[in-house]
Amino acid sequence: MGLAFVLLAFTIARPAPLAKPLLPGSFDTASAVALADDLSTEYADRAPGSAGALSAWSWFQDQLPQQVYGLQMRSSSWVERVPGLGKVRLRNIVAVAPGQPNSDNVIVVMAHRDDIGTSPGTDDNASGTAALIELARAYAQPQSESGAHVASPRKIVFLSTDGGAYGGLGAAHFVAHSIYRNHILAVINLDAIGGPGPPTIQISGDTPRSPNASLVATAVARIAEQTGVAPQHVSPLGQLVDLAFPYTLYEQGPFVAAGVPAVTITTGGDRPPAAFGDNAANLDRERLGQLGGAAQQLIGSLDQGFGLAPSTATYVWVGGRIVRGWAIELVLIALLVPFAVAIVDLYALCRRNNVSMRRAAASLRTRLLFWLFAGLVFTCFRLLGAWPTGVSRPPDPATTVAGDWPAWALLGLLSVLLAGWMLSRRRLMVRRPVAPEEELAGYTVALVALLVLALLVTATNPFALLFVLPALHAWLWLPQIRIARPPVRLGLFAIGLIGPALLLFSMGWRYGLGFDAPWYLLELVGIGYVKPLGFAIALAGTAAAFQLAAVAAGRYAPYPDASERGPRGPFRETVRTVVVTTRARRRDVEPTAAPPAPTG
Numbered sequence: 001m002g003l004a005f006v007l008l009a010f011t012i013a014r015p016a017p018l019a020k021p022l023l024p025g026s027f028d029t030a031s032a033v034a035l036a037d038d039l040s041t042e043y044a045d046r047a048p049g050s051a052g053a054l055s056a057w058s059w060f061q062d063q064l065p066q067q068v069y070g071l072q073m074r075s076s077s078w079v080e081r082v083p084g085l086g087k088v089r090l091r092n093i094v095a096v097a098p099g100q101p102n103s104d105n106v107i108v109v110m111a112h113r114d115d116i117g118t119s120p121g122t123d124d125n126a127s128g129t130a131a132l133i134e135l136a137r138a139y140a141q142p143q144s145e146s147g148a149h150v151a152s153p154r155k156i157v158f159l160s161t162d163g164g165a166y167g168g169l170g171a172a173h174f175v176a177h178s179i180y181r182n183h184i185l186a187v188i189n190l191d192a193i194g195g196p197g198p199p200t201i202q203i204s205g206d207t208p209r210s211p212n213a214s215l216v217a218t219a220v221a222r223i224a225e226q227t228g229v230a231p232q233h234v235s236p237l238g239q240l241v242d243l244a245f246p247y248t249l250y251e252q253g254p255f256v257a258a259g260v261p262a263v264t265i266t267t268g269g270d271r272p273p274a275a276f277g278d279n280a281a282n283l284d285r286e287r288l289g290q291l292g293g294a295a296q297q298l299i300g301s302l303d304q305g306f307g308l309a310p311s312t313a314t315y316v317w318v319g320g321r322i323v324r325g326w327a328i329e330l331v332l333i334a335l336l337v338p339f340a341v342a343i344v345d346l347y348a349l350c351r352r353n354n355v356s357m358r359r360a361a362a363s364l365r366t367r368l369l370f371w372l373f374a375g376l377v378f379t380c381f382r383l384l385g386a387w388p389t390g391v392s393r394p395p396d397p398a399t400t401v402a403g404d405w406p407a408w409a410l411l412g413l414l415s416v417l418l419a420g421w422m423l424s425r426r427r428l429m430v431r432r433p434v435a436p437e438e439e440l441a442g443y444t445v446a447l448v449a450l451l452v453l454a455l456l457v458t459a460t461n462p463f464a465l466l467f468v469l470p471a472l473h474a475w476l477w478l479p480q481i482r483i484a485r486p487p488v489r490l491g492l493f494a495i496g497l498i499g500p501a502l503l504l505f506s507m508g509w510r511y512g513l514g515f516d517a518p519w520y521l522l523e524l525v526g527i528g529y530v531k532p533l534g535f536a537i538a539l540a541g542t543a544a545a546f547q548l549a550a551v552a553a554g555r556y557a558p559y560p561d562a563s564e565r566g567p568r569g570p571f572r573e574t575v576r577t578v579v580v581t582t583r584a585r586r587r588d589v590e591p592t593a594a595p596p597a598p599t600g
Contacts (some may be wrong), residue, residue, distance in 0.1 A: 004327075004334035004335045011324035011508060018308060019219040021169050021300025028134050028220075029289030035063065035130035037195065037280045038289070039113075040120035040368070049088025049115035051530050055101040057091045060160050061135045062079050069140035071158075072096040078173060082166050083388035083527055084401030088314070090162040093169050094178075097139040097153040105185040107302050108157045108262075109135055109295065110171065112191065112251060116399050119278040124268065125164065127283065129196035130157055131292040138296060145394065154185065154303050164251050165224035165272070167393025171251035175258045186215050187262035187454075188256045188295055194288035195267035199231040202264035204242035205256025208463050209312045212261035213322050218301050218308075219294075220320075221265050227287075234270065236323075239316045241462040241506045244326065247394060247524075250495020259312050265291055270421035270510040321510045330464040335453055337466060339472040341445075343451045346479065350444050355435075360441035362559030363428060364449060367543040368426045375539050378417050381409055382526050392528035395520075402523070404515040428550070430557040438558045439551055443479040446547040450475070453541050460533065467503055471496035475548055481550075496545075 039059060043052040057075075066073055076090045111128030115121030136158040155182055157205060162168025171189075175181055201219055203211050223231045228403030234242065242248070246257070249271055250358060255262035267273070267287060302308060316324025350357060389399045397400045450472060457464045474496035508517035524530045550556040 003283075004331045008323065008327040008465045009367050010322050011327040012318075013213075013324075015217040016322045017218040018214060019304070020222075020225075021297055021304055023300060025293045025296050026138055027131075027289065027293040027296045027301075028138075029285065029292065030409055032127075032130040032134045032288055032292055032313040032472070033283070033285045034123055035133055035384075036126040036283060038474040039129060040122035040126040044120040044435055045117040046114045046121060047085070048082055048090055048114050048166060048169070049085055050117065052117075053114055053162065054091075056094065057162070060093055060113060060129065060133070064136055065142075069095075069137060071136060071140050076173070076177070078170055080163065080173075081390040082163065082169070083390035083395050083523075084399055085154070085166070085390075088095075090169055090173070092162060092174060093160045095136045095158040095160075097136070097152055097156040097158070099152040103154050104183050106155045106157055106179070106180045106183045107299060108159055108174075108187040109183055109299060110159035110161060110187065110189050110251065110253075112161045112168075112170060114162050114165050115278075116165050116396060118398070120280065120282050121165075121278055122280045123195045123278050124192040124272050125190075127192060127288050128190035129160060131190050131193060131288065132160060132291060133294060135217060135296055139299075143255055146295075150400070152303050153537055155180075155183075156299065156303070161251065165396050166399070167391070168251040168254055169391060169393055169396060172254040172271050172391075172393060175254045175260070180260070181260075184255070184260045186212070186308060187252060187260060189220075189240065189251045189264040190291070190295055191264050191266045191274050192268040193265060193291040193295075194283045194285070195273050196284055197267040197273070198229070198286075199227055199287075199291060199294075200266050200269055201233050202230050202248065202250045202252060202270075203233065203256070203268060203317070204239070204248045205246060205262075205312075206248065206252065207246050207257040208243040208314060208325075208461055209246075209256050209259070209335075210315050210325065211256055212308060213313065213315060213317075214308050215261045215302075216263060216317065217320075219265065219298055222297040223265065223291065223294040225297065226290045228327060228506065232269075233317055236316050236318050238270070238506065238510065240463065240466055241330070241502065243314065243316075243328075244461065244505055245506075247302050247507075249394060249396065256312055258600055261308070261312060262508055266296060267291070271512050285593055322526065325463075332465040332469065333458060334474070335469050337456065339454070339469075340451055341475055343447050346444050347448055350441060353439050353442075354577075355437045357441045357445050359561075360445040360559035363442065363557070364543065364547050365425050366559065367546050368540060370420060370573070371539040371543045371546075373420050375535060377413060377420075378522075378525070381413055385392050386412070387526035388523055390527055394524060394529055395527075396463055397511050397513050397516075397520065402513070402520055405516075427559060428557060430555060432557075436558060439482055439556065440479060442551045442556045442558065443546060446544045446551075447475065447479075449544040450541065453537055453544070456537055460537075467499035470498040471545070474498075478548060478552055486552070486554050488584070490549075493549055493552045509552060517569075 043056045045052040046056045064071055074094045074380050077089055079087055079089050081087050090226040117357050139156050203216055220231055234389050252262035252264045252266040314324040378456025454468050457468055476491055504517050508514050513520050
C-alpha cells in the first residue's frame with residue numbers, strides 16, 4: 001500500500017498551457033449582448049420540439065448568411081424521445097470555417113440554443129449562442145488591422161446544438177453521426193457565460209475519463225488573462241466522485257466519453273443556473289465579453305499550437321497540477337487488498353473450526369433473490385410506463401420530470417415489494433436462539449459476497465471503489481465486536497454507509513436535487529443512463545448489507561432446516577401443487593423407451 005502512495009506522489013505533474021495566439025482578440029461584446037437579448041426576447045420558449053425551438057433554429061441561420069460570411073452551413077435533424085417531452089424533432093446546425101486545405105484536424109466550438117421553457121434563458125443559453133455567432137463571424141471576417149485574411153491552419157466547426165438543456169442530446173448526436181467525429185482535435189463548449197457566478201471550467205464526462213490536461217491548462221490561462229482571476233473547477237473530491245459515478249449536465253460529457261478532449265466554459269457551476277430570473281435584465285454583459293474573448297483566444301491557441309494530442313486520459317486536477325488516474329486507481333485497489341486478505345483469513349478460520357456456512361449462504365441467497373426480484377419489478381413498472389422514459393441522457397434537475405415522484409407508481413412498487421418481502425421473511429425469521437458460530441457464519445458469508453462484488457467493481461470501474469471501501473473496512477470489524485451491545489454494532493454498520501451517502505450528498509448538494517436525489521438516481525436507472533450491470537451490483541451489495549445489518553441488530557437467523565420450517569402458506573402450497581402436478585403429467589405422457597433390438 002505504501003508503494004501505491006509513493007507512486008501517486010511521483011505522478012503529480014503540472015501541465016503546460018499552449019502559447020497565446022499571435023493575433024489580438026477582437027470579440028465584439030456589444031454585438032454579442034444584442035444577439036443574446038434578441039434571441040431570448042423573441043423566442044423565450046425554446047424547449048425542444050416547440051415552435052420557439054424551430055424559430056430559434058431559423059434565427060441562427062439568419063445571423064450567418066453564407067453570401068455575407070462565406071461559412072459553409074450544414075443542418076441535421078432527428079427524432080428523439082425526451083423524458084418529460086415525448087417524441088420531439090431536434091436540429092443541429094454547423095457553420096464551418098474551412099481552414100487550410102492540407103489540415104485534417106478540426107476544432108469544434110459549440111453552444112446549445114434551447115432552454116427548458118420556464119424563462120427567456122438569456123444566460124442559459126442565449127449568451128453562449130450569441131458568443132458562438134460572434135466567434136464564427138470573427139473567423140469569417142478579416143482579423144488583422146490591415147484587413148488581410150489569413151486562412152486558419154485548422155478547420156473550425158461552430159456547432160449550435162438542440163436539446164442541450166435536456167442532457168446534451170445535440171452533442172451526443174454530433175459525436176455519433178458527424179462526418180468530423182474522427183478528426184476533432186478539441187471541443188470548446190460555451191454554456192451560460194453571462195451569469196453572476198465566477199468563471200468555471202467543467203471537464204467530467206459520461207465515462208471515467210478526463211480531457212487532455214494541456215487543453216484544460218490552456219483554457220485556465222486564457223480565462224485568467226481575460227478576467228484577472230483563475231477560473232474555478234470541481235474540487236478534487238468532486239472529481240473523484242465524477243470518475244466513480246460519471247455524470248455531467250454539460251455538453252462536454254459525450255465528447256469526453258468518446259475520447260475527444262472537451263471543456264465547458266460557464267458561470268453556472270456544477271449545475272446550469274436556475275431558470276428563475278434568467279432574463280436580459282440580469283445578464284452580466286462584462287462577464288459575457290470576458291468569456292467570449294477568452295474563448296476566442298483559446299481557439300487561437302489551439303489553432304496555432306502543435307503540442308495538443310487529440311486524446312483523453314484520467315486524472316484529478318488539484319490547483320495547477322494533476323494526479324494521474326491510474327495512480328489513484330492503484331491506491332484504491334491497494335486499499336482493497338487488506339480487506340481481501342482479512343476475509344480470506346476469516347473464511348479459512350471458519351473452515352478450520354468446522355463452522356458450517358451452508359445455511360448462512362442460503363439466507364443470503366434468499367435476500368439476494370428478493371432484491372433481484374425488486375429490480376425485476378422496477379423494470380416491469382418501467383415497461384408499463386410508470387417511470388419517465390426516453391433517451392438515456394441525464395435530465396436537467398430544473399425540469400419537472402427530475403423531481404416529479406409518481407406517487408401511484410411508487411406506492412404500487414412498494415406494495416409489490418412488501419408482498420414479496422413477507423413471503424421471503426418466512427425463511428429469515430428468528431425461531432430460536434442463534435449460536436455464536438451461526439452468527440459468525442452469517443457475517444463471513446456476507447463479507448465474502450462483498451469481496452466478490454468489490455472485485456466486480458474493480459473490473460468495471462476502479463474509481464467506484466470510492467463508494468465501497470468505507471463499508472468494507474468498517475464492516476470488517478463487525479465480527480470482532482459481535483459481543484458488543486447492538487447500538488455499537490449498528491453504529492459501526494452506519495459508518496460503512498458513508499460511501500453511498502457520499503453519492504447521494506453529491507447529487508443532492510452539487511446539483512441542487514436535495515431530497516429528490518434518490519428518486520433522480522432511480523430515474524437514471526429507469527432511462528438506462530445507469531447500466532444494468534451497475535444496477536445489478538448495487539442490488540447484490542444491498543442484499544449483503546441487509547444480512548450484515550440483521551446480524552448486527554440481533555435479528556439474524558440462518559436458513560431453517562426442514563424440521564424448523566413452519567407449514568407452507570397458501571401461495572407456496574399452490575406453487576408446490578402446480579409444480580408437482582406438472583411433473584407428474586410429464587412423466588405420464590413420456591413414451592416408454594423401445595426395447596433393444598435382438599442380436600444374433
